[in-house]
Amino acid sequence: MSVCRHSRSTYSFDNVLITSQAAVVGPMEGEGPLGAYFDRIWPSDLNNHDSSEQAEEALLAEAQNLAVSKAGVEWSGIDLVMGGDLLDQLVSTNFAARAHQTPLLGLFSACAVFTESLGLGALAIAGGGPKNVLAAAGSHHLSAERQFRYPLELGYQKAPTASWTSTAAGACLLTEGKASKGDDLILESVTFGQVMDWGSKNPNDMATAMAPAAFDTIKRHCEDMERDISYYDQVYTGDLGMLGIELLDATARQVGLMWSPQLNDCGKSLYDIERQDVHNGGSGPGCSASVFSGFLCRQLKSGEFHRLLLVSTGALFSPTSYQQGESIPAIAHAVAISRRN
């Protein structure tokens, strides 16, 4: 069998490769420490689009188109698209699908949707279904502010613990196949997350809400795969930021696990936190999607490191649920990616 079930959460594969990657980001993300790794950097937030929502759709579509063309195939050669975004009713993902005319499976797990897409896509391919799946996710700072907080024009002040929704999109083409070259990227396993809710209610501090979900998923992944976290050269969470990474490390220490040598975070890496004034760090579905598709894949391909666990994290609240006094549930999905040694 090409799929191995390790537990109800964790599945591994022996025939899924990531054959192409693309990342497109906004100007601020381009000015960050990872700027050189992205395929394209927009010169402005809107890049001549009429609204931030249209800009988000275009950013996502650009990453998708680029991943398809870099793979040397046409859209008609893509079996399924899986992915999502943050906007109500997934309008970016759904509207972008009007152009590509490829069967679409819309997914939602807030900022965790990129690893949900990679994991589910790999599970489908490894099981003998589609030959390939385009996994994609995107977000835009301006449309997220307008939907979740206030339009930026109001000039409100953000809390120090607030996350900075990134203007970024990433897409990867997953393909059935075995690694033959040294720099082939293997999607080796997935651990699907459970919803965690430790009672956090502050939408200006999503790190505190999401860290427990990341902890639970990483711990479960290591147990299910019967490996220590040191099996991985790097463990990148999606958007825990400065605060969240510390909370995650502290949570692990409480049960005797020393995770800090491996831990890093896409949202922390995407920006120069101090200089760019992004408070806790980057977030949004496009954060882990672009950092993985742009930076981390290149690091893996060049042999900078060999084994990566990517753990995108999502805070599952809406403005309505917040206004009604509900707490913020969170989820994290993890995928393991490696290159042949």
Added chain:
Amino acid sequence: MSVCRHSRSTYSFDNVLITSQAAVVGPMEGEGPLGAYFDRIWPSDLNNHDSSEQAEEALLAEAQNLAVSKAGVEWSGIDLVMGGDLLDQLVSTNFAARAHQTPLLGLFSACAVFTESLGLGALAIAGGGPKNVLAAAGSHHLSAERQFRYPLELGYQKAPTASWTSTAAGACLLTEGKASKGDDLILESVTFGQVMDWGSKNPNDMATAMAPAAFDTIKRHCEDMERDISYYDQVYTGDLGMLGIELLDATARQVGLMWSPQLNDCGKSLYDIERQDVHNGGSGPGCSASVFSGFLCRQLKSGEFHRLLLVSTGALFSPTSYQQGESIPAIAHAVAISRRN
């Protein structure tokens, strides 16, 4: 192989059964023509919950719990939950997952999410991944009105072509296995939809936006499976309603296809359209989920008919996209269910 790929859209399976079903509905749905087929009927819209959003979460959770207990298993015996709802950021699905503590894959395709869940769940099981998947979807009339239109308390008048979001939830447990008894329900195949947009812009007439998507998916399904629509005893769309079914039939006739003997619609069946004053008919993720899990599964099990194509349809707009003058894309996912002859 247990999965057969007929095209990039269509996959069939030989080892997926629907082993338990549950449907829970609101009072108005209980008073409709299918009332006798639902597992539980709430005595009031809110059923003692503080808000319509909390009511929607509870309705969905009740259907999920019931499907699990009717299968004679515990939640710990469920591998994955797949499903969604209409509310921004899928809060019903995500909040309900706090209690069941089972790995969750949130999906979004508006009112098409029930067949997306069934199809993706079957693809995962047939490929040798999870042993079972709980597919579930729900909606609530009051929370949908508040989010997409106006709070009901405003007493605004609905257009004759408007859909009536149903207060309903349905859940099915998909399990790996072969049919052994005459009334075993086989999930035989899925056709995943592409996004269709024929330029419709009226949120008070979603039937016109969704009919092209249903047409495209049904036509593609029949072509991919190399069968005429008459292979099926019944073809139920999700929520095209009175108008949408006529549009679908007319669209098919234009290319010489005579579909009317097979066609029916969950949203049309759920209510006594005239007497209950529901305008075009029922809609919402819970509409096809409850009509299938309550009514259609019982019809199949009792041998009333043998082969069913269920085609849930989703209109993929948000209040923001509507206010920005965008058209309404739509999608339809189809699953074929049969019993042994």
